[in-house]
Amino acid sequence: MLENMKNRRTIRKYTTQDIPDALLNELLEVAARASNTGNMQLYSVVITRDKANKEKLAPAHFNQQMITTAPVVLTFCADANRFVKWAEQRKAVAGFDNFQTFIASTIDAMLFAQSFCTAAEEKGLGICY
Ligand SMILES: Cc1cc2nc3c(=O)[nH]c(=O)nc-3n(C[C@H](O)[C@H](O)[C@H](O)COP(=O)(O)O)c2cc1C
Incomplete structure (x- = not known):
């Protein structure tokens, strides 16, 4: 683990090997164990595998080729909406519009993202933020 962390680097060219759903889900589950604000998990992640959808995302990433060539693109979102809904269902006011x-939520999303990246690299995958 530490050796992998010492030797890691960003990867920008990818093989055509697929990333199985089972592996992706395991990595997401591990990442969700990251510390987060008040256990509210104020983030969401959008998984994009579809070529046409990757092309739609590309402009938001300055059309860098990694977006369309990576087998999987993950969009980590700061997201308080789910927790606000949870609070509303319990007749509570989250007071989160601030x-x-x-x-x-940005910190939570980043901690989740970094845990995901570390886990992915531990499994031998290359990542680029
Ligand atoms: C928040 C964030 C955004 C990044 N955005 C990009 C990017 O748009 N394109 C890219 O090629 N690398 C991106 N990187 C990767 C950095 O360039 C890379 O981590 C840095 O140059 C150090 O290299 P290393 O990861 O190989 O050690 C990003 C990294 C972070 C943490």
């Missing part, structure tokens, strides 16, 4: 929530 800068503090923006920061907290």
Whole structure:
């Protein structure tokens, strides 16, 4: 684990090997174990495998080729919406429409993303943010 972390680097060219759903799900489950704000998990992740959808995402990434050549693109989103809905269902007011929530959800998304990346590299996959 530590050796992999010492020797890792960003990978920008990929083989055509697929990433099985079972492996992807395992990595997502591991990443979801990351510490997060008040156990609210203020993030979501969108998985894109479809070529046409990757092409739609490319402009948001300055058309860098990794977006269309990687077998899987993950969009990590700061997302308080799910927790706000959970609170509303319980007749509570989350009071989350503020800068503090923006920061907290961004931190949660980044911690989740980095845990995912570390786990993916541990399994021998190459990643590029
Ligand atoms: C938030 C974030 C955004 C990044 N965006 C890009 C990017 O758009 N394109 C790219 O090629 N690399 C991107 N990178 C990768 C960095 O360039 C890379 O981590 C850095 O140059 C250090 O290289 P290393 O990861 O090989 O050690 C990003 C990294 C982070 C953390």
